[in-house]
Amino acid sequence: MTFEATPYPEINAVLHELHAGARAILGRQLVGFYLEGSLALGGFAPDRSDIDFVMVTDGECSVETFNELKTMHEGIANGASKWARELEGSYISRRALRHDRQPAAHPNLERYSSLVMVRPETGYWIIHRHILREHGIALAGPPPRTLIDPVEPDDLRAAVLGILREWWRPMLVDGPLLRHGGYRRYAVLTMSRMLYTMRHGAITTKPIAATWAEETLDQRWVSLVRVALAPSTDAAPDLDATVAYIGYTCECAERSASSEK
Numbered sequence: 001m002t003f004e005a006t007p008y009p010e011i012n013a014v015l016h017e018l019h020a021g022a023r024a025i026l027g028r029q030l031v032g033f034y035l036e037g038s039l040a041l042g043g044f045a046p047d048r049s050d051i052d053f054v055m056v057t058d059g060e061c062s063v064e065t066f067n068e069l070k071t072m073h074e075g076i077a078n079g080a081s082k083w084a085r086e087l088e089g090s091y092i093s094r095r096a097l098r099h100d101r102q103p104a105a106h107p108n109l110e111r112y113s114s115l116v117m118v119r120p121e122t123g124y125w126i127i128h129r130h131i132l133r134e135h136g137i138a139l140a141g142p143p144p145r146t147l148i149d150p151v152e153p154d155d156l157r158a159a160v161l162g163i164l165r166e167w168w169r170p171m172l173v174d175g176p177l178l179r180h181g182g183y184r185r186y187a188v189l190t191m192s193r194m195l196y197t198m199r200h201g202a203i204t205t206k207p208i209a210a211t212w213a214e215e216t217l218d219q220r221w222v223s224l225v226r227v228a229l230a231p232s233t234d235a236a237p238d239l240d241a242t243v244a245y246i247g248y249t250c251e252c253a254e255r256s257a258s259s260e261k
Contacts, residue, residue: 003139006039011051014083019140021072022055025065031056031094032141040135043205050111053089054132056147060093066107070115086111097147123162126155131203153201160194161253169250172243181236188228188237191249198256221245
């Protein structure tokens with residue numbers, strides 16, 4: 001089986017290698033193989049995006065299976081293609097994917113890293129389930145909508161609020177990651193996306209959300225969002241303005257949550 005799921009032959013080749021390796025290890029336990037993230041939503045940018053995937057299994061992975069998958073991923077990462085090191089994804093059981101608001105620890109891969117057992121934070125998990133159900137691309141297995149219960153708009157808003165409280169609000173006091181221009185760009189685009197979700201109860205791509213923010217939000221944020229959205233990485237969003245934008249997003253989310261009580 002070969003994949004032509006993306007316009008990028010090199011990425012398709014890495015996906016083919018990943019599927020072949022996982023199928024050899026999991027056998028009939030492999031239910032499906034899916035793309036999510038920017039490749040599924042349509043906001044993929046070759047200069048900054050990664051390859052988000054989900055492998056659905058018929059049960060939890062044993063220690064032996066985990067070790068085999070880890071070795072397989074290490075082999076792929078040593079390949080010649082840069083995309084072999086841009087994979088991000090997880091191996092999740094069919095039962096957990098359908099029902100669990102926060103599943104038990106399962107194999108997870110971050111770009112440039114090894115496979116590890118991770119229990120995802122609730123907010124991120126809910127958002128990933130929604131993206132996979134509504135936009136996921138099935139490379140093998142049944143349509144993802146048949147495997148995942150619907151995620152309601154208010155669940156997405158609650159997920160965003162949880163992520164802001166757990167990860168972003170603490171950066172208003174101490175945020176060493178924000179010293180890096182690339183991370184500030186990511187932060188501004190992510191805040192725009194969160195504001196979009198709070199307003200519409202839906203998930204869209206970072207570029208679409210940033211364009212919406214430019215057209216909708218107060219003028220004080222327009223130049224900041226425009227810098228983050230620019231194709232060139234020569235200029236980075238201003239640090240103080242980025243921190244202020246994070247604070248503004250947190251305040252908007254808290255006000256929205258209070259008004260719904």
